[in-house]
Amino acid sequence: MTLFDKQKAYAELLATHGLNVQPGQIVNISTEPFHKDFALLVAEAAYKHGAKFVNVDLTDMRLVKLRIENSNEESLKYVPSFIASKYSELVDEVGANLKIVGPEDPDLLSDLDPKKINIQRMYQRQAIQYFYDEGIGKSKVHWTVAAAATPAWAKKIFPKKSAEDAYAALWDNIFSMCRVDRADCLQAWKAHNTLLANRAKKLNELKLKELHFTGPGTDLRVGLHERSKFKGGTDISPRGVPFEPNIPTEEVFTTPDYRETNGKVRATRPFLINGKLIQGLTMEFKDGNIVDFKAESGAETFSEYISSDEGARRLGEVALVGIDSPIYQTGLIFEEILFDENAACHIAVGSAYKFCIEGGDTLDSSEAKNIGCNESSVHTDMMISSEEVDVVAKTYSGKTIELIKNGAWKEF
Amino acid sequence: MTLFDKQKAYAELLATHGLNVQPGQIVNISTEPFHKDFALLVAEAAYKHGAKFVNVDLTDMRLVKLRIENSNEESLKYVPSFIASKYSELVDEVGANLKIVGPEDPDLLSDLDPKKINIQRMYQRQAIQYFYDEGIGKSKVHWTVAAAATPAWAKKIFPKKSAEDAYAALWDNIFSMCRVDRADCLQAWKAHNTLLANRAKKLNELKLKELHFTGPGTDLRVGLHERSKFKGGTDISPRGVPFEPNIPTEEVFTTPDYRETNGKVRATRPFLINGKLIQGLTMEFKDGNIVDFKAESGAETFSEYISSDEGARRLGEVALVGIDSPIYQTGLIFEEILFDENAACHIAVGSAYKFCIEGGDTLDSSEAKNIGCNESSVHTDMMISSEEVDVVAKTYSGKTIELIKNGAWKEF
Numbered sequence: 001m002t003l004f005d006k007q008k009a010y011a012e013l014l015a016t017h018g019l020n021v022q023p024g025q026i027v028n029i030s031t032e033p034f035h036k037d038f039a040l041l042v043a044e045a046a047y048k049h050g051a052k053f054v055n056v057d058l059t060d061m062r063l064v065k066l067r068i069e070n071s072n073e074e075s076l077k078y079v080p081s082f083i084a085s086k087y088s089e090l091v092d093e094v095g096a097n098l099k100i101v102g103p104e105d106p107d108l109l110s111d112l113d114p115k116k117i118n119i120q121r122m123y124q125r126q127a128i129q130y131f132y133d134e135g136i137g138k139s140k141v142h143w144t145v146a147a148a149a150t151p152a153w154a155k156k157i158f159p160k161k162s163a164e165d166a167y168a169a170l171w172d173n174i175f176s177m178c179r180v181d182r183a184d185c186l187q188a189w190k191a192h193n194t195l196l197a198n199r200a201k202k203l204n205e206l207k208l209k210e211l212h213f214t215g216p217g218t219d220l221r222v223g224l225h226e227r228s229k230f231k232g233g234t235d236i237s238p239r240g241v242p243f244e245p246n247i248p249t250e251e252v253f254t255t256p257d258y259r260e261t262n263g264k265v266r267a268t269r270p271f272l273i274n275g276k277l278i279q280g281l282t283m284e285f286k287d288g289n290i291v292d293f294k295a296e297s298g299a300e301t302f303s304e305y306i307s308s309d310e311g312a313r314r315l316g317e318v319a320l321v322g323i324d325s326p327i328y329q330t331g332l333i334f335e336e337i338l339f340d341e342n343a344a345c346h347i348a349v350g351s352a353y354k355f356c357i358e359g360g361d362t363l364d365s366s367e368a369k370n371i372g373c374n375e376s377s378v379h380t381d382m383m384i385s386s387e388e389v390d391v392v393a394k395t396y397s398g399k400t401i402e403l404i405k406n407g408a409w410k411e412f
Numbered sequence: 413m414t415l416f417d418k419q420k421a422y423a424e425l426l427a428t429h430g431l432n433v434q435p436g437q438i439v440n441i442s443t444e445p446f447h448k449d450f451a452l453l454v455a456e457a458a459y460k461h462g463a464k465f466v467n468v469d470l471t472d473m474r475l476v477k478l479r480i481e482n483s484n485e486e487s488l489k490y491v492p493s494f495i496a497s498k499y500s501e502l503v504d505e506v507g508a509n510l511k512i513v514g515p516e517d518p519d520l521l522s523d524l525d526p527k528k529i530n531i532q533r534m535y536q537r538q539a540i541q542y543f544y545d546e547g548i549g550k551s552k553v554h555w556t557v558a559a560a561a562t563p564a565w566a567k568k569i570f571p572k573k574s575a576e577d578a579y580a581a582l583w584d585n586i587f588s589m590c591r592v593d594r595a596d597c598l599q600a601w602k603a604h605n606t607l608l609a610n611r612a613k614k615l616n617e618l619k620l621k622e623l624h625f626t627g628p629g630t631d632l633r634v635g636l637h638e639r640s641k642f643k644g645g646t647d648i649s650p651r652g653v654p655f656e657p658n659i660p661t662e663e664v665f666t667t668p669d670y671r672e673t674n675g676k677v678r679a680t681r682p683f684l685i686n687g688k689l690i691q692g693l694t695m696e697f698k699d700g701n702i703v704d705f706k707a708e709s710g711a712e713t714f715s716e717y718i719s720s721d722e723g724a725r726r727l728g729e730v731a732l733v734g735i736d737s738p739i740y741q742t743g744l745i746f747e748e749i750l751f752d753e754n755a756a757c758h759i760a761v762g763s764a765y766k767f768c769i770e771g772g773d774t775l776d777s778s779e780a781k782n783i784g785c786n787e788s789s790v791h792t793d794m795m796i797s798s799e800e801v802d803v804v805a806k807t808y809s810g811k812t813i814e815l816i817k818n819g820a821w822k823e824f
Contacts, residue, residue, distance in 0.1 A: 026492055033445050036472050043475055047482035052490055054479065058470040060448050063455055067466065070459035078464050080438055080505070082498035089494050 003171060008041055010146075010180045013247070015045035017189055018144035019096040020243040023050030025142070026093050028086070031100035033058040035148045039100060046096070055086075061108050068109075068116050076120045079127040087131035094239065096142040097135070101338055104150045109275025114301040117274040122308050122377050129377075137354055138361060139235050142243040147174060147338050157332055177248045177326050177339065189244070196232030200252045202412065203230040203320075203403075207396045211256075211318060211403075213345065215389030216266065217282055222318045222347065223260020225371045226396060227358040230254045250327060250342040253319035255356035257372030259288040261315050265347070269333055269340050269383040276301040277335060281382065288372070289313050290349070306349060311376030317348035317356075322409035323387060337381050345385035345404065350378035415583060420453055422558075422592045425659065427457035429601055430556035431508040432655040435462030437554070438505050440498070443512035445470040447560045451512060458508070467498075473520050480521075480528050488532045491539040499543035506651065508554040509547070513750055516562045521687025526713040529686045534720050534789050541789075549766055550773060551647050554655040559586060559750050569744055589660045589738050589751065601656070608644030612664045614824065615642040615732075615815075619808045623668075623730060623815075625757065627801030628678065629694055634730045634759065635672020637783045638808060639770040642666045662739060662754040665731035667768035669784030671700040673727050677759070681745055681752050681795040688713040689747060693794065700784070701725050702761070718761060723788030729760035729768075734821035735799060749793050757797035757816065762790035 001009075015021050027046045029039050036058055043054040068076065090097055109117060125132070135141035154166035161169060175181045179188045208228075213220045232252035234242045267281040280296030290313040295302055306313040319341070321328070327343040334340050352374040354360035360373070368375055385391070391404035402410050413421075427433050439458045441451050448470055455466040480488065502509055521529060537544070547553035566578035573581060587593045591600045620640075625632045644664035646654045679693040692708030702725040707714055718725040731753070733740070739755040746752050764786040766772035772785070780787060797803070803816035814822050 033448050033470055036445050036470075040472060040474055040478065044478055044482075047478055052483075052487055053492055054475065055492065056472060056475055058445055058448075058472070060452060060468060060470070062452055063466065063468055066452065066456055066459055070456075071464075075464055080465055080467065080498075080501055082494060082501050085497035086492075086494035089492055093492070 003168070006171070006175050006180060007038055009185070010175060010178060011038065011041035012045045013178065013180055013185060014042050014098060014144060014146050015049055017186060018146060018244045018247050019046070019098055019142045020241055021046045021049040021051050021096055021142070022241060024052050025050070026090065026095040027051045027054045027098070028057065028090055028095060029054065029098045029100065030057045030059065031148070032102070032104050033060055034104040034150050035100050035102060038148045042098060042100075051096075061103070061105065064120070065108055065112065068112050068120055071116075073116060073119055076116055077123045079123055083124075084127050084130070087128040087135065091131055091135040091140050094140060094237070096243075098143070099145045100148050101145060101336060102148040102150050103153050106153050106156055106335065107275075110277070112275070114274065114276065114304040118304045118308060121274055126377050132351075139237050139355065142237060142241065143245055144243065144247060145245065145338055146178070146247045147336060149174060153336070156335055173330055173332065177330065179248075193233035196249070196252055197234070200230035200232040203252060206393065206401060206412075208393045209396045210260070210394040212392045212394070213265065213384060213389060214392070215386065218265045218384060218389060220263040220265040220285065220384070221261070222315065223257040223372070224254060225257040225357070225373070227360075227371060228254045228256065229356055229358055231356055246338060246342070248327060248339070248342055250325040251319040251321045251346075253317055253353075253356065255352040255354070255360075255373055256315050256318045258314040258316070258352070258374040259372040261285040261288050265384050267382050267384060268344055268386040268389070270335060271337060271340060271380065271382055272335060273298065273301050273305045273380055278302050285315075288315070305378060305380065308378045309376050311374045312350055312378045314349065314374045314376070315347055316350045316352035316374040316376060316379055317346075317381070319346050319381070320391065320404065321345050321385070322404060323407040324409065340383055341381040344383040345389065345391060346381045346383045348379055348381045350374070350376040350380060415580070418583070418587050418592060419450055421597070422587060422590065423450065423453035424457045425590065425592055425597060426454050426510060426556060426558050427461055429598060430558060430656045430659050431458070431510055431554045432653055433458045433461040433463050433508055433554070434653060436464050437462070438502065438507040439463045439466045439510070440469065440502055440507060441466065441510045441512065442469045442471065443560070444514070444516050445472055446516040446562050447512050447514060450560045454510060454512075473515070473517065476532070477520055477524065480524050480532055483528075485528060485531055488528055489535045491535055495536075496539045496542070499540040499547065503543055503547040503552050506552060506649070508655075510555070511557045512560050513557065513748060514560040514562050515565050518565050518568055518747065519687075522689070524687070526686065526688065526716040530716045530720060533686055538789050544763075551649050551767065554649060554653065555657055556655065556659060557657065557750055558590070558659045559748060561586060565748070568747055585742055585744065589742065591660075605645035608661070608664060609646070612642035612644040615664060618805065618813065618824075620805045621808045622672070622806040623732075624804045624806070625677065625796060625801060626804070627798065630677045630796060630801060632675040632677040632697065632796070633673070634727065635669040635784070636666060637669040637769070637785070639772075639783055640666045640668065641768055641770055643768055658750060658754070660739060660751070660754055662737040663731040663733045663758075665729055665768070667764040667766070667772075667785055668727050668730045670726040670728070670764070670786040671784040673697040673700050677796050679794050679796060680756055680798040680801070682747060683749060683752060683792065683794055684747060685710065685713050685717045685792055690714050697727075700727070717790060717792065720790045721788050723786045724762055724790045726761065726786045726788070727759055728762045728764035728786040728788060728791055729758075729793070731758050731793070732803065732816065733757050733797070734816060735819040736821065752795055753793040756795040756819075757801065757803060758793045758795045760791055760793045762786070762788040762792060
């Protein structure tokens with residue numbers, strides 16, 4: 001198979017197993033201009049499956065940079081209302097939304113003022129809060145995040161290869177991690193989703209009260225509310241259509257009781273915030289809040305980020321991933337959260353998923369607070385496991401269960 | 413000066429003399445992905461002049477093609493409402509709108525079903541009628557149409573040159589036609605606009621009743637209402653800010669009394685409709701309607717187009733351009749209306765400009781009809797002059813005045 005053939009198969013996977021485009025649906029695809037040919041393949045697959053209208057937003061990130069460089073903080077708070085209109089329409093029309101990540105220039109934003117870039121990002125996100133609450137939070141939109149390769153990004157992952165070889169290698173890894181290179185691709189996805197769903201189901205049956213992460217630099221306890229429930233893999237829209245929010249996906253995740261987070265934790269992989277790589281991060285939590293942190297690089301950006309709002313220094317997610325993950329198995333650091341979060345256990349500061357709370361759909365702000373379900377305009381995953389990290393759970397009935405030992409899932 | 417330096421100067425001209433971006437304004441730039449680097453230069457200039465937010469829509473025309481190929485006629489009528497929202501916001505926020513034309517693949521749409529492509533275009537345009545009525549018709553939006561070169565388009569204009577040389581030659585022509593290559597660029601534009609404004613003023617003072625075009629295959633009389641007024645060059649927004657709707661612009665134009673169009677006319681240059689080149693067109697008008705036409709190519713497309721609605725076979729514009737036009741002087745056929753319409757006198761079927769009617773701002777549909785001001789969802793210019801064409805005017809006071817002889821303006 002040529003690269004094009006594999007891209008075509010991948011595009012088909014995204015339109016069907018990912019978005020699961022339904023006849024008459026509107027589809028939005030957001031990506032950088034570099035990916036226009038690949039986006040077109042997805043659009044074609046979407047039309048073949050009956051889409052009524054496919055919109056492709058090609059966002060040149062240099063334009064975002066230009067704006068931040070040329071605007072003051074006040075001006076960066078402005079977001080034209082047509083952006084909200086578009087994302088609201090996707091919710092109200094039960095549309096599909098694909099985000100194709102993969103930066104053409106990974107370092108583009110790294111030299112900008114962290115405060116200004118954070119303001120721009122925060123207001124842009126708040127402007128489409130309805131989409132996050134209803135479209136994503138209540139699964140009304142068929143949404144998928146997936147990645148496509150670029151030469152500059154590939155060079156970051158394979159610094160010793162030429163840009164061309166690195167680009168080809170990254171595509172190969174994407175196809176492999178997304179099971180596109182398997183003849184039984186769709187069956188493999190089905191089996192994988194069953195595995196994730198069963199894992200979540202078992203965890204929910206255990207009624208966990210706490211996850212205890214230990215390893216070098218890490219001794220962290222994350223509390224779970226009695227109403228917390230684990231999810232993994234396929235999501236289902238209110239009208240009963242399954243879709244895959246992340247391709248690939250290897251995690252089972254839940255909403256913690258943010259108030260019950262205590263201890264120290266060391267990030268095991270770098271991660272990006274507002275275009276800046278945060279490396280060598282250690283944090284200390286006390287009664288739910290980050291009370292101290294250190295970072296070898298990106299400290300200023302991280303500091304700005306967790307000061308975005310009250311909820312930005314509290315946990316909104318905890319997720320379990322074993323070293324059986326094909327993303328972990330590549331041995332690569334992708335500097336792209338879609339991949340890296342599926343390589344290791346992770347916690348996220350920022351907004352929590354209400355769909356991971358029993359009856360969470362109708363939870364208002366004060367009820368959310370009462371059960372430690374965090375609210376924020378930010379959400380960033382931070383990987384905290386490796387082959388040196390263990391995860392032990394405590395149940396509400398007082399049992400202790402070893403879930404992950406040396407990074408690998410145990411029978412439980 | 414390098415190509416980049418000239419593009420930068422051109423971008424500055426578009427942001428200042430074209431859009432005349434004001435502090436705090438929102439700016440929209442629509443173009444094809446090929447022009448993303450040039451659009452970025454305009455965006456940068458817009459931010460330097462105080463823009464609050466610059467949106468760049470990169471529309472991959474292959475996506476439009478995909479949709480038309482994969483959708484039935486009914487489905488093509490659908491337009492998501494966020495598109496109207498965006499263009500309404502540009503009007504209501506007194507924004508600026510730049511369209512950068514220049515096709516990456518000029519023949520992309522030429523093989524599609526003319527009926528389907530026309531439906532897609534018509535409904536897309538109707539969806540933003542408010543923008544056309546208020547933003548353009550009442551000059552509430554600072555709007556400009558300009559062009560940027562692409563290799564494939566350049567090869568059409570310079571078929572004997574290599575794609576690379578053709579591309580360079582087209583840019584050179586654009587810079588020259590747009591006066592970008594002149595050290596006194598802005599003064600040259602000022603002088604030119606004064607010339608066009610004076611020409612329009614003189615024509616208005618004459619109170620013309622009819623324009624009579626004669627030449628090979630052409631004997632056409634176009635009636636003007638007593639309220640018709642000529643315009644040319646700079647436009648001024650309701651808040652008093654001048655902007656340049658077309659760069660370049662060489663025409664003085666007005667809204668005819670469509671009912672008083674009679675005779676035969678031959679198009680002197682090919683022109684595009686819905687991506688298809690219409691060549692060798694001759695038309696016969698009777699009491700305002702096209703009653704017969706022939707075309708050497710594109711006849712089916714033209715037939716669909718003038719059947720779009722009732723007004724599509726009636727005149728909405730008549731414009732005078734002399735052979736002193738720098739676009740004419742290039743001796744080139746651009747197959748791009750922005751340039752070709754500024755190389756020769758032209759008429760347009762379709763919607764008329766109410767701003768070319770005395771008191772036209774408050775004209776409702778039935779009043780418009782009463783003075784022969786055409787309404788339609790289409791508007792396409794057709795060039796009808798050459799060095800063999802004369803234009804003689806009759807005034808309401810019964811005088812006959814020679815305006816253009818052998819294609820050249822006379823003193824009048």
